[in-house]
Amino acid sequence: MNNQIDIQIKVPNQTRYLSLIGNIGEDLASHLQEYEGDREALAYHLNLVLTEAMVNAIRHANANDPQEEVVIRITISDKELVMLVFDHGQGFDIGSIAEPACPDTELIEEHGRGLFIMRSLMDSVEYRKVDGGNVLKMRKKL
Amino acid sequence: MNLKLEENNGNTLVQVREERLDANNAELLKQELSRLFEEGKKRIVVDLKDVRFIDSSGLGALVSGFKNASSRQGVLKLSGLQSQVKSMFELTRLHRVFDIYANADEALESF
Numbered sequence: 001m002n003n004q005i006d007i008q009i010k011v012p013n014q015t016r017y018l019s020l021i022g023n024i025g026e027d028l029a030s031h032l033q034e035y036e037g038d039r040e041a042l043a044y045h046l047n048l049v050l051t052e053a054m055v056n057a058i059r060h061a062n063a064n065d066p067q068e069e070v071v072i073r074i075t076i077s078d079k080e081l082v083m084l085v086f087d088h089g090q091g092f093d094i095g096s097i098a099e100p101a102c103p104d105t106e107l108i109e110e111h112g113r114g115l116f117i118m119r120s121l122m123d124s125v126e127y128r129k130v131d132g133g134n135v136l137k138m139r140k141k142l
Numbered sequence: 143m144n145l146k147l148e149e150n151n152g153n154t155l156v157q158v159r160e161e162r163l164d165a166n167n168a169e170l171l172k173q174e175l176s177r178l179f180e181e182g183k184k185r186i187v188v189d190l191k192d193v194r195f196i197d198s199s200g201l202g203a204l205v206s207g208f209k210n211a212s213s214r215q216g217v218l219k220l221s222g223l224q225s226q227v228k229s230m231f232e233l234t235r236l237h238r239v240f241d242i243y244a245n246a247d248e249a250l251e252s253f
Contacts, residue, residue, distance in 0.1 A: 015166035022162075022195070044195070044226045051197045055165040110205045113198035113234050120233060 003033060005076040013058050013068035013087075021054055021072055022047040025083070034078055035142050045121045046081075052114040053085040053136050061087035061134055076142075083138045091134035094127040143170040147178075153185045153250050154178055163193045163200035171200075175207035175218070184216040187249040191222030196230050208240065217241075221249040 009024070011017040025046035029039055054070055062068040071086040094115070118125045122138040144159040156174070160167060171188075178186060188204065190196075204220065211218040221243040223231065231237040243249035 015164070018164050018166050018197075019162055022164075041226070041229075044229075047195060048197060048230075051164055051195075055197070055199065059165075108205065108209065108239065110202045110209070111198075113201060117198055117230075117233065 003076075003078055005031065005074070007074045008071065009073075010069055010071045012066060013062045013064070013070055014066050015055065015058060017070075018051050018054055022051040025050040025074070028074065028076065028081075032076065032081070032142055046083075049118045049121055049138055050083060050085075052118050053083070053138065056092075056114060056136060057085050057087040057089075060092045061089035063089055065089075079142055081140045081142055085136045085138075086130070086133055087135075088133040091127070091129065094125075143167045143174075145171070145174055150250050153187065153253050154183045155187050155189060155246055155250060157189045157192070157246070159192050161192065162195045162197075163190070163203070164195065164197040165199035168197075168199040168203035172203040172206045175203070176210055179207075179210045179214050179216055184211075184214070185219075185253050186211065186216070187219045187221055187243075187246055189221045189246040189249070190227060191224070191245070193227055194224055196227045198234075201230065201234060201236060204240070205236070217253070219243060219249045219252065221246045 009021065011021065026043040029043035029046055035042065050072065057070045058064065068088055073084040075082045118138060122140050124139045126137045127134060146157040146159055148155040158171065163171065175186065188207065207218045219241045222245055223242060243252065
């Protein structure tokens with residue numbers, strides 16, 4: 001039986017669309033038939049990492065330009081979930097964002113938790129240049 | 143953003159009446175907390191019982207309020223965290239920073 005799901009959605013580069021994308025991620029968790037972990041937690045985590053990835057694209061890559069757009073692609077197979085968030089901006093150097101190896105040292109900072117959250121909840125997070133922009137790729141084994 | 147403010151024996155209760163506290167509305171909460179401290183409020187409880195979802199920007203707004211309070215010899219406490227929201231505080235270790243109470247009444251009584 002083919003359980004492959006492939007979704008692509010394009011939204012304006014505006015934070016008002018965060019809930020739309022986050023909720024799609026959350027709903028997807030209920031369709032992962034083979035997933036044996038905590039489905040409720042996974043639903044929340046997918047909502048969260050998609051929200052964080054969108055905010056990165058909107059603020060850092062596309063520099064808050066409301067005329068820009070963000071493209072999200074989500075692919076689910078039996079064993080893996082892959083989420084791609086494309087921006088058309090200058091991008092940012094993921095290596096330059098300090099890994100809060102020990103969050104205690106960063107406790108009182110106001111910013112800088114987005115990437116930490118994505119890395120904590122996903123199996124891998126990469127950011128690289130593609131034609132016309134950049135893509136943030138998050139993978140999670142199911 | 144839907145915020146409800148209540149004064150209670152010199153304490154201020156800020157109820158966040160939103161399902162999501164994220165990058166789309168966190169800045170408004172940050173500004174409101176900043177305004178309250180500038181007005182001279184010293185003891186603030188932010189009640190999150192209606193908030194089902196919080197992202198790093200929402201956490202950042204609360205950290206901003208906490209720092210604002212500390213720099214003015216004030217106090218900011220939190221109440222009513224739903225389980226997934228609480229788990230985000232634990233993931234980011236922020237549960238060690240904030241005084242967190244089960245509900246707004248307990249938080250207000252603690253002053």
